[in-house]
Amino acid sequence: MLQNRTDLSANSDGYALHIATFYSSRLNKKLLEAALSAFLFGVLNLLTGAAMYCLIRRGMHNLAPKLLIGCALLLYLSTAMYWASIMQSIAGDNAFLDLATKTLVSDSVLPSSMSRTVALQKNNLVINIALIINNIIGDAIVWWRVWIIWRQSPVRYVGPILISATLALAIAANLPGSSTTLRGGYYVVNVWDLLAAASSFAMNAIAVSLIGYRTW
Structure with missing residues (x-):
């Protein structure tokens, strides 16, 4: 029984170390991508607002500006969805990395x-x-x-x-x-x-x- 528990702990520690090494190795890259995505999303907010202002100011008398506004809104919403998914992915990786790190210093088993x-x-x-x-x-x-x-x-x-x-x-x-x-x-x-x-x-x-x- 003690031997089985020791083997389980060793396997768990090895798995946790592998997970911690893998996720920490790509953490800097993902944080850089997150920072760039956040910056570009901020720029997109400004550009979308400026585009909306210019199109509305020129008038909505024909179909063209209405289509452009619709396209701008769809582009904005899809980009917001993209950015939110990246943030969610990074948060999930960080949570899993934190769990793996805690497993290395405790008797818990990493899921x-x-x-x-x-x-x-x-x-x-x-x-x-x-x-x-x-x-x-x-x-x-x-x-x-x-x-x-x-x-x-x-x-x-x-x-x-x-x-x-x-x-x-x-x-x-x-x-x-x-x-x-x-x-x-x-x-x-x-x-x-x-x-x-x-x-x-x-x-x-x-x-x-x-x-x-x-x-x-």
């Missing part, structure tokens, strides 16, 4: 990391949803300019096709059962994510080229 893994996966999903919303709205705003200046050309339909492809690939990347890899503690990266990023990049590159060609 399985499965609950933390599940929580991390949920955070990743929320973060990915926020990024998808931001990306799709941003791409749509970029292509809106192409849609206006290439009004009589069929080339303007390339954008909606690529944006739809980006959305479909991004959704596929987050479906249950997709082969995923955790990167940096936040993001889920797989082949669908890479294809979605490539589609978005292609759309933006084409948009910049078409706008530049027409305004040259």
